Every structure is written in C-alpha cells, then in structure tokens.
Amino acid sequence: MTMEIAELDAFKAIVDYGSVTQAAIRLNRAQSSISFRIKTLESRLDTKLFERSGRGITMTAQGKELYAYASQILELVARAQASLSQAKTETRVRLGVIENLTITRQNLLQSIVANPEGLAVDVSIGNTQSLLKDLEAGKLDAVIVGAGFAPAHYRRVTLFNDPLALIYSATQPAIEDLKAFSGQVFLVNSRRSASQRNLDELFLMGNITPEKIIECGSYPLLFSNVINGVGVALVPLSLVDSCCRSEQVQTYFLKGSYASLTTEFVFFDHPGKPAPRALAQWVLDFEKPARSPLMATAG
Numbered sequence: 001m002t003m004e005i006a007e008l009d010a011f012k013a014i015v016d017y018g019s020v021t022q023a024a025i026r027l028n029r030a031q032s033s034i035s036f037r038i039k040t041l042e043s044r045l046d047t048k049l050f051e052r053s054g055r056g057i058t059m060t061a062q063g064k065e066l067y068a069y070a071s072q073i074l075e076l077v078a079r080a081q082a083s084l085s086q087a088k089t090e091t092r093v094r095l096g097v098i099e100n101l102t103i104t105r106q107n108l109l110q111s112i113v114a115n116p117e118g119l120a121v122d123v124s125i126g127n128t129q130s131l132l133k134d135l136e137a138g139k140l141d142a143v144i145v146g147a148g149f150a151p152a153h154y155r156r157v158t159l160f161n162d163p164l165a166l167i168y169s170a171t172q173p174a175i176e177d178l179k180a181f182s183g184q185v186f187l188v189n190s191r192r193s194a195s196q197r198n199l200d201e202l203f204l205m206g207n208i209t210p211e212k213i214i215e216c217g218s219y220p221l222l223f224s225n226v227i228n229g230v231g232v233a234l235v236p237l238s239l240v241d242s243c244c245r246s247e248q249v250q251t252y253f254l255k256g257s258y259a260s261l262t263t264e265f266v267f268f269d270h271p272g273k274p275a276p277r278a279l280a281q282w283v284l285d286f287e288k289p290a291r292s293p294l295m296a297t298a299g
Helices: 005-017 020-027 031-045 061-089 099-104 106-113 128-136 195-205 219-227 237-243 274-287
Strands: 050-053 056-059 092-098 120-126 142-146 155-169 185-188 212-215 232-236 249-253 260-267
Touching: 005 020, 005 031, 005 061, 020 031, 056 061, 092 099, 092 128, 092 274, 099 106, 099 120, 099 219, 099 237, 106 120, 106 274, 120 128, 128 142, 128 260, 142 274, 155 219, 155 237, 155 274, 185 195, 185 219, 195 232, 219 232, 219 237, 219 249, 232 237, 237 249, 260 274
Parallel strands: 092 120, 092 142, 185 212, 185 232
Antiparallel strands: 050 056, 142 260, 155 232, 155 249, 155 260
C-alpha cells in the first residue's frame, strides 16, 4: 500500500475547507481531480474516509484517524521542502571586496567566482568601511577588507600583507628624506579606505603635514594625477606595476608599522550559514595551500 502526497493533500483540504468544491479552489485543481484522488486513496486503504449525505460529507472514524497522520506527514513534507530550499539558497554568497583587489588580485577574484565548491558568489566593490557597514546591515555575507576595522563578533581570517610605498611623478626632483614630503598635496583613493589609517600614522610618525588631501575616488584617476604631478600617494606596491609604467613614477620605500596593509576575510561564522565559512576556507587554500583548516566557532 502506497499513499501519494497529493492524495493526502486533497483529503486534508476537503476536511479543512468543508467540501470538494472548496478543496479544489484552494488547491487550484478541478473537482474531478480531487474526487479521483479521494477514491484512489480509499481504494488503497480499503476503507471509507467520508460519509456522504445531502448535507455534505463527514469523516468516518477511519477518516479521523487518517487526518491526524496526514496533518503530520504534510507538515513534515513542508518543513523538509523549506529546509532544502534554504540550504540551496545558502550556497549563494554576497561578497564585498576592496577596489585594489580588482587590480592586483584579479586571478583570485576570478577563481572565487568560478570556485569548485559549488558556491554562487556575487561580488561587489567598495571601500573597507562601507563594505563593513553593508555586512553589518545584512546586505553582504562576507567581505575582504583592510584588517583591524571589523567588530569583534565577526570571524576574521588574515589573508595577505601588502607593502606600501609613497609614489610621486617622475617629472619631480627625487626625494631622499621622508620629511621632505611635508607640504605636499596627498592623493587618496578614498578617505574611508583601510590605507587612510596608515596614512594618518605616516603623518604622525614621520612628522609630515600635507598641504591638503584630495580624494580621487578610484585608483586609475589617482595614478593619473600622480603621473601628472598633482600630488603624491601612499599605495600598495602591487598596484604600481598594474596602474602605470615604472618610468612614470618614482617610489619612496617605507619602513615601520605604517608600511604595510593587511587584508582579511570577514564573515559571521554561524552553523546555520555554512557558505561564507566554506568560501573563507577556499580562499585560504588558494592563497596559502599549506595553512590549516578553519576551526568552527560556536554559533
């Protein structure tokens, strides 16, 4: 004996809504289809489920017993469908990344999108602070941003460190002393980027007072302005080869705590949302295959 879910659904709908007509309307089926399923179900069970009279239909004792089971079965089916649907949805990850990665680590981002983990990754670009704000608001599931800005309740995994340097136009006289940068116009991609903190520390530790700071809004525009002698900029060294020719700019190499930018993968590590953690592990394996697996945290 095998009962079909559609037959139990039709049976329960008749009981819940009082008639075959109403059950058909609620289930968006023809009345003949509902009647056929009930007859088939009664035949499978070899018992009558309804008593039919001029005033309508009422459940038999066997019908009342089946109704209790049918209600439980249909509820479990609905919960299973919802759970599986959620699990399928959880394979999508909304990932935010800082702009310089789209230039210096295109290979990583291309590999993230085409990852072999079966994750559907949607990538958006922004600065560290705006991406963290979107993560907090639930608009993103994970971000790759400058280290040290994420709230403590997020999982933070260090990915890489990029050395920073000051660059200025090749048409300007060479600068040998860090203090000589005082009084210069400084160009930044965004005042909300992670490297702004490095720049502030550079000003403090190097005793540098800029003439002014100009926000360029993008690295291509920043480099164009540097090349044309508009100002100097603190940038990851990895950007220099990607955004200009070596003969177009001069580089002043730095030492100290402000001389590198650490990037980290940030996400909320929750057992009910495994996709961001799976992506974090995959990125770790891609960058540093010898690293140990991420350990789960309490949800």
